[in-house]
Amino acid sequence: MFRRLRHWQARGFERRHPFPHTDWAEARSRVPLLAALNDDDAQQLGQRAWRFLHDKRVSLHKELAKTTSFDLPAHLALAAQICLLTLGWDDDDHQEAFANVHEVQILPDAFQRQVEEMDEFGVMHEYVDERAGETSFQGPVVVSFPDLMGSGDWNGFNVLIHEFAHKLDLGNASDVDGFPPLPREIDPHEWHHIFTTVWEDLQAHLERGESPPIDDYAATHPGECFAVCCEHFFSAPDVLIKAYPALYALLSRYFRQDPLLRLSHEAHAHASLSATEPTSHSHNSDASSRD
Numbered sequence: 001m002f003r004r005l006r007h008w009q010a011r012g013f014e015r016r017h018p019f020p021h022t023d024w025a026e027a028r029s030r031v032p033l034l035a036a037l038n039d040d041d042a043q044q045l046g047q048r049a050w051r052f053l054h055d056k057r058v059s060l061h062k063e064l065a066k067t068t069s070f071d072l073p074a075h076l077a078l079a080a081q082i083c084l085l086t087l088g089w090d091d092d093d094h095q096e097a098f099a100n101v102h103e104v105q106i107l108p109d110a111f112q113r114q115v116e117e118m119d120e121f122g123v124m125h126e127y128v129d130e131r132a133g134e135t136s137f138q139g140p141v142v143v144s145f146p147d148l149m150g151s152g153d154w155n156g157f158n159v160l161i162h163e164f165a166h167k168l169d170l171g172n173a174s175d176v177d178g179f180p181p182l183p184r185e186i187d188p189h190e191w192h193h194i195f196t197t198v199w200e201d202l203q204a205h206l207e208r209g210e211s212p213p214i215d216d217y218a219a220t221h222p223g224e225c226f227a228v229c230c231e232h233f234f235s236a237p238d239v240l241i242k243a244y245p246a247l248y249a250l251l252s253r254y255f256r257q258d259p260l261l262r263l264s265h266e267a268h269a270h271a272s273l274s275a276t277e278p279t280s281h282s283h284n285s286d287a288s289s290r291d
């Protein structure tokens with residue numbers, strides 16, 4: 001009954017809002033993560049992104065709006081990187097996953113927040129933190145324009161995937177804890193065990209004074225660990241599978257996607273286009289401001 005209703009609504013939406021094929025092609029050409037999709041995935045993701053733009057608000061800070069033209073391909077590229085998270089899920093699960101999102105705000109620059117944090121000894125610390133993005137339980141997702149423009153490549157940094165991973169995490173609690181609602185086929189104990197192993201490895205690297213194999217921001221909080229691992233899963237799957245193969249396999253089952261396949265197709269296409277140009281997927285380590 002609901003499925004038929006949803007199907008009927010989708011047909012109505014398509015009639016009223018014809019899909020912008022040219023703008024979607026342009027969006028894909030600007031964003032390597034989207035360019036690497038196969039035709040079926042690209043079509044489905046494009047349609048979900050188009051729908052997302054009608055269901056949610058995307059607002060540009062007024063200072064930014066004066067200097068930047070954020071055109072339709074830019075809007076589609078933004079929505080598509082968000083919907084990439086749930087591309088492997090059916091329409092109902094996809095809709096449900098972002099039901100707690102109403103608005104995405106884009107600010108001109110990284111922004112500062114006064115942070116209060118209790119340490120393990122119960123002492124409260126206050127400091128000013130510079131952030132690339134911010135997500136709260138019912139509030140808007142806020143991202144900075146430079147970080148948005150720095151997202152979309154195969155480099156392990158993606159502010160949209162990061163912030164919307166927090167939204168998934170918030171699907172069952174009012175605070176992030178690295179434990180999103182899980183599908184029935186994933187045992188919560190397995191999830192906990194694999195993430196704990198990664199967490200302990202990150203801490204061990206830091207204690208030895210070494211840099212961890214993924215962005216060390218993952219070591220600051222279990223919620224950040226999940227979000228940073230999602231960024232790597234989608235945009236540096238080669239790095240993640242090498243560092244933490246069990247985690248990559250777990251996230252593949254959770255997201256029902258294998259981004260490593262897309263990366264290898266992309267690398268292959270790139271190599272055949274230009275045999276002389278190196279295809280490096282360097283890990284972006286200057287993602288200094290995050291949330």
Ligand SMILES: [Zn+2]
Pocket residue numbers: 162166223224227290291
């Ligand atoms: Zn975060």
